[in-house]
Amino acid sequence: MRIDYFLVSETLKERIVACEMHGHGIELEGFYGSDHCPVTLELSPSSNSQNEDPFVTKPLSYFFSLLSGC
Amino acid sequence: MLELRLVQGSLLKKVLESVKELVNDANFDCSSTGFSLQAMDSSHVALVALLLRSEGFEHYRCDRNISMGMNLNNMAKMLKCAGNDDIITIKADDGSDTVTFMFESPTQDKISDFEMKLMDIDSEHLGIPEAEYHAIVKMPSSEFARICKDLSSIGDTVVISVTKEGVKFSTKGDIGTANIVCRQNTSVDKPEEATVIEMNEPVSLTFALRYMNSFTKATPLSNTVTISLSNELPVVVEYKIAEMGYVRFYLAPKIEEDEEDTKPQV
Numbered sequence: 551m552r553i554d555y556f557l558v559s560e561t562l563k564e565r566i567v568a569c570e571m572h573g574h575g576i577e578l579e580g581f582y583g584s585d586h587c588p589v590t591l592e593l594s595p596s597s598n599s600q601n602e603d604p605f606v607t608k609p610l611s612y613f614f615s616l617l618s619g620c
Numbered sequence: 621m622l623e624l625r626l627v628q629g630s631l632l633k634k635v636l637e638s639v640k641e642l643v644n645d646a647n648f649d650c651s652s653t654g655f656s657l658q659a660m661d662s663s664h665v666a667l668v669a670l671l672l673r674s675e676g677f678e679h680y681r682c683d684r685n686i687s688m689g690m691n692l693n694n695m696a697k698m699l700k701c702a703g704n705d706d707i708i709t710i711k712a713d714d715g716s717d718t719v720t721f722m723f724e725s726p727t728q729d730k731i732s733d734f735e736m737k738l739m740d741i742d743s744e745h746l747g748i749p750e751a752e753y754h755a756i757v758k759m760p761s762s763e764f765a766r767i768c769k770d771l772s773s774i775g776d777t778v779v780i781s782v783t784k785e786g787v788k789f790s791t792k793g794d795i796g797t798a799n800i801v802c803r804q805n806t807s808v809d810k811p812e813e814a815t816v817i818e819m820n821e822p823v824s825l826t827f828a829l830r831y832m833n834s835f836t837k838a839t840p841l842s843n844t845v846t847i848s849l850s851n852e853l854p855v856v857v858e859y860k861i862a863e864m865g866y867v868r869f870y871l872a873p874k875i876e877e878d879e880e881d882t883k884p885q886v
Binding site: 605606607608609610611612613614616617618 | 660663664665666667744746747748749750751777826828853854870872873874875876
């Protein structure tokens with residue numbers, strides 16, 4: 551029985567490096583701890599420009615609708 | 621039926637080179653007034669508007685309004701086969717699914733005939749409202765292209781600021797910062813080498829340099845470029861096309877996120 555999952559968005563899918571269960575089977579082989587075996591997800595670093603960009607860009611239609619007052 | 625004959629065929633070649641990087645597919649609209657195009661990039665933050673007025677063609681016949689969907693890369697490939705001095709004729713029958721490009725060498729000793737399949741393109745046509753701009757900068761297009769290229773080697777975004785001192789282009793990146801100031805200079809010998817700044821109000825806007833560099837592909841079309849700015853509104857970068865029209869690029873500004881949060885909700 552496994553109740554712990556990672557859910558990622560479509561855009562994050564490309565950045566998955568590894569996803570591991572720690573411990574398996576009823577004896578929790580390979581892991582010492584609670585009865586919940588942890589799951590880890592490793593993602594590759596995001597591109598720098600995306601990470602550091604403090605700006606948002608709205609689509610042009612937003613600005614054009616502002617201008618025409620509707 | 622549509623039949624357009626352009627003696628200065630190189631203009632059309634240059635137009636295609638200037639827009640094909642931004643837009644993959646577009647509808648060309650032909651009416652009695654001219655040959656035009658409006659298309660957005662895939663992320664909808666940039667738009668190109670092209671107009672070639674009917675009077676600029678040696679021969680312009682357009683019996684009925686027609687819209688032709690074309691892949692711009694393929695169209696550019698076709699136009700590459702025209703010589704720089706060739707006369708270009710564009711022909712299409714009503715309801716046809718192809719367009720024909722005819723290239724005639726100046727002495728008419730070589731005539732080429734290329735037929736290209738048209739596409740059905742669903743595109744969003746944005747009405748572009750009239751706007752008054754806080755600042756309008758007119759400068760040599762080669763100078764503007766050089767500035768965008770130089771700043772791209774330092775950072776990803778450009779801040780364009782207009783004050784009474786002049787227009788400043790700034791960027792910053794991992795290796796440092798860069799600022800380029802162009803002051804107004806109207807006392808040059810040739811008018812196309814002047815930098816003219818009209819300013820009603822100081823302006824400061826941030827844009828992605830990647831798009832600005834795309835726009836400067838239109839540099840061969842015109843000696844001068846006109847940059848129209850208003851705070852928090854899209855910039856317009858316009859290149860005139862000889863006496864017959866223009867290509868205009870609109871780009872949405874980048875807005876700082878904290879600024880965004882402080883705005884009152886409508």
